[in-house]
Amino acid sequence: MVTTKTDSNIKKAEVVDLTFGYTEKNVLNKISMPIYQNKVTALIGPSGCGKTTLLRCFNRMHDLYGEVRYNGEIKLYPDDINILARDIDPIEVRMKIGMVFQKPNPFPKSIYENISYGLKVRGVKKKSYIDDKVEDSLKKAGLWNEVSDRLHSSATSLSGGQQQRLCIARALATEPDLLLLDEPTSALDPISTAHIEELVTELKKSVTLLMVTHNLHQAARTADYTAFMYLGDLVEFGESSQIFTNPKEQKTENYITGRFG
Amino acid sequence: MKQQVEKLKRQDSVFWIVGLLTLAFALITLLSLIVDMAMTGWPRISSEFFMNFPSRFPEKAGILSAWVGSLCVVFVTAFLAIPLGIASGVYLEEYSKKNIWTKIIEVNILNLAGIPSITYGLMALGFFVYHLKLGQSIITAGMTLGLLVLPIIIVTTREAIRTIPAHIREASYSLGATKWQTTWNHILPYSSGGILTGVVIALSRAIGETAPLITVGALTFIAFLPTAPVMATPPYVSAQWLLDPYTVMPIQMFNWVSRPQEEFHVNAAAAGLVLLSMTLILNATAIFIRYRFRKKYKW
Numbered sequence: 159m160v161t162t163k164t165d166s167n168i169k170k171a172e173v174v175d176l177t178f179g180y181t182e183k184n185v186l187n188k189i190s191m192p193i194y195q196n197k198v199t200a201l202i203g204p205s206g207c208g209k210t211t212l213l214r215c216f217n218r219m220h221d222l223y224g225e226v227r228y229n230g231e232i233k234l235y236p237d238d239i240n241i242l243a244r245d246i247d248p249i250e251v252r253m254k255i256g257m258v259f260q261k262p263n264p265f266p267k268s269i270y271e272n273i274s275y276g277l278k279v280r281g282v283k284k285k286s287y288i289d290d291k292v293e294d295s296l297k298k299a300g301l302w303n304e305v306s307d308r309l310h311s312s313a314t315s316l317s318g319g320q321q322q323r324l325c326i327a328r329a330l331a332t333e334p335d336l337l338l339l340d341e342p343t344s345a346l347d348p349i350s351t352a353h354i355e356e357l358v359t360e361l362k363k364s365v366t367l368l369m370v371t372h373n374l375h376q377a378a379r380t381a382d383y384t385a386f387m388y389l390g391d392l393v394e395f396g397e398s399s400q401i402f403t404n405p406k407e408q409k410t411e412n413y414i415t416g417r418f419g
Numbered sequence: 420m421k422q423q424v425e426k427l428k429r430q431d432s433v434f435w436i437v438g439l440l441t442l443a444f445a446l447i448t449l450l451s452l453i454v455d456m457a458m459t460g461w462p463r464i465s466s467e468f469f470m471n472f473p474s475r476f477p478e479k480a481g482i483l484s485a486w487v488g489s490l491c492v493v494f495v496t497a498f499l500a501i502p503l504g505i506a507s508g509v510y511l512e513e514y515s516k517k518n519i520w521t522k523i524i525e526v527n528i529l530n531l532a533g534i535p536s537i538t539y540g541l542m543a544l545g546f547f548v549y550h551l552k553l554g555q556s557i558i559t560a561g562m563t564l565g566l567l568v569l570p571i572i573i574v575t576t577r578e579a580i581r582t583i584p585a586h587i588r589e590a591s592y593s594l595g596a597t598k599w600q601t602t603w604n605h606i607l608p609y610s611s612g613g614i615l616t617g618v619v620i621a622l623s624r625a626i627g628e629t630a631p632l633i634t635v636g637a638l639t640f641i642a643f644l645p646t647a648p649v650m651a652t653p654p655y656v657s658a659q660w661l662l663d664p665y666t667v668m669p670i671q672m673f674n675w676v677s678r679p680q681e682e683f684h685v686n687a688a689a690a691g692l693v694l695l696s697m698t699l700i701l702n703a704t705a706i707f708i709r710y711r712f713r714k715k716y717k718w
Contacts, residue, residue, distance in 0.1 A: 217593060219589065219592070219593070222588075222589070222592060224516070224517070249595055249596075249597055252592060252593055252594065252595040253595040256593065256594070257589075257593040259586055259589065259590065259593075261586055263584075263586040263587055263589070263590045263718070264590075265587065265590065265591070265605060266587075266609060266715070266716040266717060266718060275591070275594055275596075275604070276594040276595065278604075279594060279595055279596040279597070279600050279604075280595065314717060314718065325590070328590075328594065329593070329594070332594065332595070
């Protein structure tokens with residue numbers, strides 16, 4: 159793996175020698191990469207390369223489905239904790255790291271209940287605080303103007319693009335350290351996609367983002383850093399401008415020029 | 420080419436007709452039974468029929484003790500089977516690890532749903548009546564029917580839960596929710612339509628069940644009501660009714676049918692009509708509930 163030297167960014171998280179698998183076979187092999195604070199990092203690669211698997215390690219989603227094997231670490235700064243450690247509860251991790259999914263998945267409840275759910279599970283009871291947070295998160299997700307007059311109507315009545323922004327707002331309401339985005343625009347039309355991409359660029363002022371994407375142009379447009387993965391290996395990590403214009407690895411070049419994938 | 424398509428289309432229409440005929444046969448048989456029963460029984464339906472105890476005289480005989488008994492027994496059944504069934508279903512679907520033991524339990528629950536109901540009666544006779552010495556009482560009957568419908572509630576609960584897509588669960592977990600929070604705030608409310616449907620269908624089965632109750636000793640001639648659960652003097656509430664003898668609708672019917680006098684058969688048809696209406700109303704409720712919840716929860 160080749161890592162290009164980058165300027166003195168602050169690390170928000172760091173993957174160190176991460177090997178992951180469900181059974182005997184490894185799905186991820188010795189992945190190491192930094193995640194820089196207030197930047198967008200994109201994970202790209204062909205289907206089955208392990209990019210979503212890597213993303214789901216960050217909030218221990220794999221733990222929901224039985225025994226899994228994590229070797230190596232994902233360090234979260236500034237607390238310097240290894241979120242994969244056995245003694246760290248996955249729930250504790252998910253309290254710090256939010257996630258937005260491929261398909262918009264609002265709860266079949268009201269918009270308000272959707273956004274406030276993260277606070278509810280944390281035991282927040284103060285109505286005025288929740289109200290403020292709901293408004294604040296919806297504003298951050300660029301949805302406030304569209305829904306402010308119908309916060310108590312069902313979230314499933316929104317359009318696909320609105321639903322996805324609602325899911326982003328829902329994840330933001332609890333002020334996560336890191337926001338994971340799993341192909342957030344793959345189910346959306348081009349206009350909604352442009353909306354989300356704009357939003358991602360805007361959001362990095364306040365949160366660190368890690369995004370899986372199938373769309374190379376999307377990574378080039380929105381990500382500050384890009385990691386190219388292939389068959390469970392991290393092939394190359396670097397600034398997006400370098401990865402897309404001057405890749406160091408032959409495989410990366412072949413992929414981004416469309417020779418395979 | 421054209422000929423072959425014609426031939427295939429003929430095959431299609433043949434099956435269409437065969438299907439329609441079989442369907443018509445089933446429906447007509449059922450309908451004629453119902454119509455026959457309704458025509459025989461309808462003249463007997465009156466307020467006295469509902470408010471009279473059974474009697475030696477067919478024209479004075481009513482179903483008061485039978486429908487009150489049915490209600491009491493179904494109440495006990497619901498009280499036991501609903502919480503147990505839903506909790507078991509949720510446990511199996513959300514909490515248990517998927518291994519060989521849960522597989523065995525799963526298969527056995529499916530088998531239990533298909534066991535002849537009289538077997539439950541025999542088990543209950545040995546355990547509830549003789550071992551626990553509960554006698555021929557409402558609580559024995561309620562518990563027996565509770566066991567009988569438990570598998571139905573478990574299976575429908577699991578099916579209802581399984582229709583909730585994984586990404587809804589993941590949304591909840593990704594926000595830091597615990598298993599219990601996810602179950603309580605999402606899984607149960609979103610599956611409540613399916614669960615309620617299962618519950619109503621289970622109860623309507625319990626209302627019509629006869630064989631196990633004959634085994635555990637439902638009486639066929641009851642000319643009194645169970646003890647009232649509330650009263651005017653201290654201690655004001657009483658659970659004595661649970662230990663009272665009882666009869667239920669289908670047994671009352673059975674009793675009248677087995678009498679030689681023609682007039683009692685009319686009573687039986689009338690009671691059958693009432694019983695049929697009770698189950699039809701319950702099933703309609705189930706359909707209504709399912710429809711309402713389908714509209715409310717979609718993803």
